[in-house]
Amino acid sequence: MAVLQNLFFLAWALSAVVSGQYDGSRYAWYSSPASDFNSALPVGNGRLGGLIYCTPTEKISLNENSIWSGPFLNRLNPNAGGVISEVRSLLEAGNITGAGRVALPNMAGNPTSPQQYNPLGELNLNFGHSSQTTLQRWLDTYQGNSGCSYLYNGVNYTREIIANHPTGVLAVRLQASQAGQLNVQVSLSRSQYVTSNTASITGGVNSIVMRANSGNSNPISFTAEAQVVASGGSISASGSTLTVEGATTVDIFFDAESSYRYSSNSAWEAELARKLSSATSKGFPALRSAAIADNTALIGRVSLDLGRASGSAASLPTDQRLSNYKNSPNSDIQLVTLQYNMGRHLLVASSRDTGALSLPANLQGIWNEDFNPPWGSKYTININLEMNYWHAETTNLAEATKPFWDLLTIAQGRGELAASEMYRCDGFVLHHNIDCWGDPAPVDYGTPYTIWPMGGVWLSTHLMEHYRFTGNKTFLQETAWPILQGAAEFYFCYTFMWDGYYTAGPSLSPENSFIVPSNEFQSGSGEGIDISLTMDNSLLYQLFNDVIEACQILGLSSSDCSNAENYLAKIKPPQIGSYGQILEWRQEYGETEPGMRHLSPLFGLYPGSQMTPAVSPSLAAAAGVLLNHRMQSGSGDTGWSRAWVIACYARLFNGDSAWASVQTFLQTFTLTNMFNSNNGPPMQIDGNFGFTAGVTELFLQSHANIVHLLPALPSSVPTGSITGLVARGGFVVDIYWSGGALTNATITSNLGGTLTLKVANAATLSVNGETYTGPINTTAGGTYTVTLDYHMDRDSHDYE
Ligand SMILES: *[C@@H]1O[C@H](CO)[C@@H](O)[C@H](O)[C@H]1NC(C)=O
Ligand SMILES: *[C@@H]1O[C@H](CO)[C@@H](O)[C@H](O)[C@H]1NC(C)=O
Ligand SMILES: *[C@@H]1O[C@H](CO)[C@@H](O)[C@H](O)[C@H]1NC(C)=O
Numbered sequence: 001m002a003v004l005q006n007l008f009f010l011a012w013a014l015s016a017v018v019s020g021q022y023d024g025s026r027y028a029w030y031s032s033p034a035s036d037f038n039s040a041l042p043v044g045n046g047r048l049g050g051l052i053y054c055t056p057t058e059k060i061s062l063n064e065n066s067i068w069s070g071p072f073l074n075r076l077n078p079n080a081g082g083v084i085s086e087v088r089s090l091l092e093a094g095n096i097t098g099a100g101r102v103a104l105p106n107m108a109g110n111p112t113s114p115q116q117y118n119p120l121g122e123l124n125l126n127f128g129h130s131s132q133t134t135l136q137r138w139l140d141t142y143q144g145n146s147g148c149s150y151l152y153n154g155v156n157y158t159r160e161i162i163a164n165h166p167t168g169v170l171a172v173r174l175q176a177s178q179a180g181q182l183n184v185q186v187s188l189s190r191s192q193y194v195t196s197n198t199a200s201i202t203g204g205v206n207s208i209v210m211r212a213n214s215g216n217s218n219p220i221s222f223t224a225e226a227q228v229v230a231s232g233g234s235i236s237a238s239g240s241t242l243t244v245e246g247a248t249t250v251d252i253f254f255d256a257e258s259s260y261r262y263s264s265n266s267a268w269e270a271e272l273a274r275k276l277s278s279a280t281s282k283g284f285p286a287l288r289s290a291a292i293a294d295n296t297a298l299i300g301r302v303s304l305d306l307g308r309a310s311g312s313a314a315s316l317p318t319d320q321r322l323s324n325y326k327n328s329p330n331s332d333i334q335l336v337t338l339q340y341n342m343g344r345h346l347l348v349a350s351s352r353d354t355g356a357l358s359l360p361a362n363l364q365g366i367w368n369e370d371f372n373p374p375w376g377s378k379y380t381i382n383i384n385l386e387m388n389y390w391h392a393e394t395t396n397l398a399e400a401t402k403p404f405w406d407l408l409t410i411a412q413g414r415g416e417l418a419a420s421e422m423y424r425c426d427g428f429v430l431h432h433n434i435d436c437w438g439d440p441a442p443v444d445y446g447t448p449y450t451i452w453p454m455g456g457v458w459l460s461t462h463l464m465e466h467y468r469f470t471g472n473k474t475f476l477q478e479t480a481w482p483i484l485q486g487a488a489e490f491y492f493c494y495t496f497m498w499d500g501y502y503t504a505g506p507s508l509s510p511e512n513s514f515i516v517p518s519n520e521f522q523s524g525s526g527e528g529i530d531i532s533l534t535m536d537n538s539l540l541y542q543l544f545n546d547v548i549e550a551c552q553i554l555g556l557s558s559s560d561c562s563n564a565e566n567y568l569a570k571i572k573p574p575q576i577g578s579y580g581q582i583l584e585w586r587q588e589y590g591e592t593e594p595g596m597r598h599l600s601p602l603f604g605l606y607p608g609s610q611m612t613p614a615v616s617p618s619l620a621a622a623a624g625v626l627l628n629h630r631m632q633s634g635s636g637d638t639g640w641s642r643a644w645v646i647a648c649y650a651r652l653f654n655g656d657s658a659w660a661s662v663q664t665f666l667q668t669f670t671l672t673n674m675f676n677s678n679n680g681p682p683m684q685i686d687g688n689f690g691f692t693a694g695v696t697e698l699f700l701q702s703h704a705n706i707v708h709l710l711p712a713l714p715s716s717v718p719t720g721s722i723t724g725l726v727a728r729g730g731f732v733v734d735i736y737w738s739g740g741a742l743t744n745a746t747i748t749s750n751l752g753g754t755l756t757l758k759v760a761n762a763a764t765l766s767v768n769g770e771t772y773t774g775p776i777n778t779t780a781g782g783t784y785t786v787t788l789d790y791h792m793d794r795d796s797h798d799y800e
């Protein structure tokens with residue numbers, strides 16, 4: 001009886017401990033092992049990625065971000081240069097179908113796809129366990145590590161994986177709660193193109209080395225190695241497996257290096273040996289502490305508090321919370337905070353400066369198990385790669401952009417070839433996808449997506465934004481300017497005069513199509529090809545503005561600077577259609593898909609600023625009309641589209657509509673492990689990043705040279721705080737609010753520039769206790785505390 005009571009007590013106590021253990025804003029955690037890719041938990045050091053399952057027989061998926069399906073392919077279509085003017089003439093004459101028929105076969109790349117991102121393989125851990133009880137597994141979005149524990153035969157077994165950026169390795173610790181109870185077979189595997197895979201014990205080093213390649217001529221080749229350190233027990237090697245018996249703790253150190261960054265096998269294997277030797281000599285505990293210190297130094301800069309969930313809603317395992325959230329979103333506001341934090345964890349895990357040729361987060365970040373992944377898991381640059389970095393500057397992770405510049409620099413070189421061969425112009429051009437080689441040629445085969453010569457412009461706009469947030473003039477001079485210059489020079493040559501404006505085309509509005517009007521050849525059918533698209537015009541408006549701004553800051557007066565001014569004056573402004581909406585194409589065609597997920601014509605609302613209320617109230621109103629029309633027709637039907645919707649409503653100061661989309665995002669697009677999806681798998685990482693970017697815009701905006709606090713505070717979030725955000729001008733901003741209004745904000749000036757302030761739509765505010773009357777000249781390092789001037793409000797009220 002007493003024993004039974006104790007058991008009951010123990011079971012109750014354990015479950016209480018379990019649910020209280022994890023802060024629901026910080027941890028994703030579960031009480032069952034992962035069943036698939038979309039429930040496994042992701043860690044990464046910006047170059048190596050790992051996904052841990054915690055199944056009885058573990059299979060940790062491994063990725064290294066330079067392992068792609070093959071070498072650079074020159075896919076440029078040699079016919080392109082010969083047909084551009086014919087296609088333009090057909091479009092100008094209103095023969096849309098004819099233009100598409102001439103353009104596609106002569107301009108599409110051959111083959112139509114660039115290389116794809118490929119898996120590295122798996123780290124297999126066979127413990128011989130047939131069951132797991134009392135399992136818990138977790139991902140810590142603050143520390144960046146993941147692990148699990150469970151009971152088997154009365155022993156508590158734990159696994160933990162850390163991703164260490166300073167040393168450049170992954171490391172795993174396996175432990176048993178009772179001495180000598182840990183048996184495990186360790187191996188590396190990959191389903192394709194393995195050339196050797198051998199376990200060995202040499203000079204006290206227990207190692208498994210796997211070599212593989214991409215299986216084509218001139219392949220990407222790599223070497224992966226796991227080194228195993230066991231405490232207690234014995235270890236033996238056989239074939240490709242290391243077997244540990246009777247140990248208590250086993251540590252595994254892992255690295256892989258490829259031919260992408262090194263010119264010879266011996267060079268990348270020397271780097272592999274260097275990293276693993278450094279890792280093993282530090283040992284797991286030191287590597288773990290260093291990984292956590294490094295990670296929290298970045299992640300810890302921003303802290304979001306939207307208040308607590310009702311009752312114990314946020315104490316449940318994450319899969320149960322996601323399921324409950326579908327019916328009662330208002331009872332678990334901490335799930336929003338967790339997803340916000342996940343967006344920053346995933347960027348830090350998948351995008352770090354790892355030296356020369358860093359690679360940015362791709363369509364799946366850095367995690368991919370598939371040799372033929374959805375959309376190649378490459379860099380789609382008609383929204384997706386850009387969205388991956390929308391939150392980098394605003395949420396104080398500016399360093400995470402370095403791989404973006406590395407790839408853009410490579411793509412510029414490739415894009416110069418595309419500019420000259422396809423369009424007979426200087427400068428550089430990219431289309432709607434690139435791969436790890438910066439492949440600039442058009443991708444796929446269809447008029448709504450293939451021939452879009454604007455990918456390089458959209459990527460280039462991130463350069464100037466980076467300067468606006470960081471004020472780094474060295475970056476502006478050395479990294480940004482050559483790319484901005486190359487981007488602009490292409491359009492000085494490529495654009496043509498139409499309707500009195502410098503015009504781009506043949507082009508398209510990603511990835512929409514319209515109904516061909518009567519007399520424009522195949523009337524009634526869907527087409528995508530056109531000239532003078534709103535998005536293209538908005539991108540060129542941004543590009544030339546960016547060039548002019550860079551010229552002013554750097555004190556340049558080259559012909560590129562004056563050309564940019566001349567061209568900017570002749571870029572067609574956004575046009576407004578029959579019901580007050582921003583027009584998407586050159587004219588108001590019939591729509592094939594009124595709820596189109598891409599919000600391409602709203603680039604100027606977000607991430608651009610041309611159509612925002614502070615810049616142009618009339619364009620903002622028209623942007624709102626188009627956004628509402630899209631939403632009423634079913635847009636926002638993928639996670640990344642929904643994330644864009646959040647940001648757009650925030651830019652229109654419509655916090656409640658933005659919040660409705662925040663909730664829909666979590667109800668509809670969030671997978672078990674918090675990866676974003678398109679309403680069910682496959683996952684796409686862009687939506688995770690876009691979600692965090694969009695939520696940030698609710699609390700802070702700075703695109704119009706105004707630090708605007710609480711511009712779109714949703715009524716469902718009356719009280720909260722967010723600290724450590726960054727505004728353009730290099731201002732670090734902490735904001736506290738309650739009762740739907742600002743309590744205070746502290747703004748730290750990094751650069752000593754001019755601070756122009758706005759708080760929600762408050763009429764009067766104070767800075768450091770004095771009434772704010774206009775822009776403040778800050779001093780670098782100075783802090784400025786902003787409060788609402790209740791006194792003035794009350795006084796003016798009294799006199800009414
Ligand atoms: C449209 O262009 C195509 C391709 O050049 C041509 O075959 C067709 O005759 C043209 N149609 C009209 C109505 O001009
Ligand atoms: C097993 O150990 C881990 C790590 O110490 C602990 O968090 C977990 O609660 C333990 N599990 C059980 C069932 O005691
Ligand atoms: C400024 O940019 C340069 C070049 O990109 C970089 O090396 C440097 O670290 C940056 N400075 C800071 C303070 O981030």
Ligand SMILES: *[C@@H]1O[C@H](CO)[C@@H](O)[C@H](O)[C@H]1NC(C)=O
Nearest residue numbers: 721736737743744745746785
């Ligand atoms: C701002 O308000 C928060 C919440 O009330 C408070 O904790 C903090 O000390 C205040 N900061 C300043 C500078 O007044």
Ligand SMILES: *[C@@H]1O[C@H](CO)[C@@H](O)[C@H](O)[C@H]1NC(C)=O
Nearest residue numbers: 753754773774775776777778
């Ligand atoms: C701020 O600095 C500018 C330029 O140095 C100067 O013209 C202006 O008067 C200053 N404003 C204030 C309020 O000190």
